[in-house]
Amino acid sequence: MAVTAVKSENLEHAVTLINKAATNGAQLIILPECFNSPYDTTCFPKYAESIPGPTSDILAQTANDNNVYIIGGSIPEIDNGEVYNTCPVFSPSGKLLTKHRKMHLVDINVPGKIRFREADSLSPGCDFTTFDTPYCKVGIGVCYDLRFPELAHIYGEMGCKFLVYPGAFNMTTGPSHMEPLLRARAVDNEVYVALVSGARNETASYVAWGHSTVVSPWGDVLATTEHLETIVYCDIDPDFVDKVRTHLPILSQKRTDMYSTVVKRK
Numbered sequence: 001m002a003v004t005a006v007k008s009e010n011l012e013h014a015v016t017l018i019n020k021a022a023t024n025g026a027q028l029i030i031l032p033e034c035f036n037s038p039y040d041t042t043c044f045p046k047y048a049e050s051i052p053g054p055t056s057d058i059l060a061q062t063a064n065d066n067n068v069y070i071i072g073g074s075i076p077e078i079d080n081g082e083v084y085n086t087c088p089v090f091s092p093s094g095k096l097l098t099k100h101r102k103m104h105l106v107d108i109n110v111p112g113k114i115r116f117r118e119a120d121s122l123s124p125g126c127d128f129t130t131f132d133t134p135y136c137k138v139g140i141g142v143c144y145d146l147r148f149p150e151l152a153h154i155y156g157e158m159g160c161k162f163l164v165y166p167g168a169f170n171m172t173t174g175p176s177h178m179e180p181l182l183r184a185r186a187v188d189n190e191v192y193v194a195l196v197s198g199a200r201n202e203t204a205s206y207v208a209w210g211h212s213t214v215v216s217p218w219g220d221v222l223a224t225t226e227h228l229e230t231i232v233y234c235d236i237d238p239d240f241v242d243k244v245r246t247h248l249p250i251l252s253q254k255r256t257d258m259y260s261t262v263v264k265r266k
């Protein structure tokens, strides 16, 4: 999705795209990170709103109108004076099922290329976020969360078969890192993984890599795109997760007598 600096335009456009995807048969629809605001630390506090709030009300209504799950990308959320990068999730009846506040905030400095520090205006979330669908359990991260294998592993342990990351990789890290990270999380945990990005806008302060992609539990790229706005469609088969786990039972072969990944705070 192409995102502009005008929140109302972004909301209207997101609804149009969701309606189109639903008309074409999508049952679970994912928006990109920061779809109602520019991805810019100076914008987050200005665009922030509560969840539930105006943007989430529109997504709830759109989920209900189309009878689809919506993973609402992310929006800057304000709560108690703190601003979070938050992904709200809606059921086909328009219920706010859960929300994921980005747990790992971006703090990168590649000299001469990119410096971005979300903590300049955001606070990190401290919750694991999963929800059940009739198809399978789904785990949510937001972009930089993808770089931390522990989160994906814990979601796998919690029973998720599909991990979804609204994201916005950039022109420095995206070309080298995004696809390998998606494929690694998928193969490590034998799950489907999707990352949904905003379209590239060369005039934005942060230029997104784009390339929204879905990877299978076997590590294959099932659906992807270039950097311009489009809807990427993909069939997810939760039974295939079980098949891969039977063929390669690595999850039960972990040497948990020697090491483990432990949840310290829920």
Ligand SMILES: O=C(O)CCC(=O)C(=O)O
Pocket: 033, 106, 142, 143, 144, 145, 147, 167, 168, 169, 170, 173, 174, 177
């Ligand atoms: O991990 C990266 O390289 C970029 C991450 C990012 O920009 C984000 O979390 O939105």
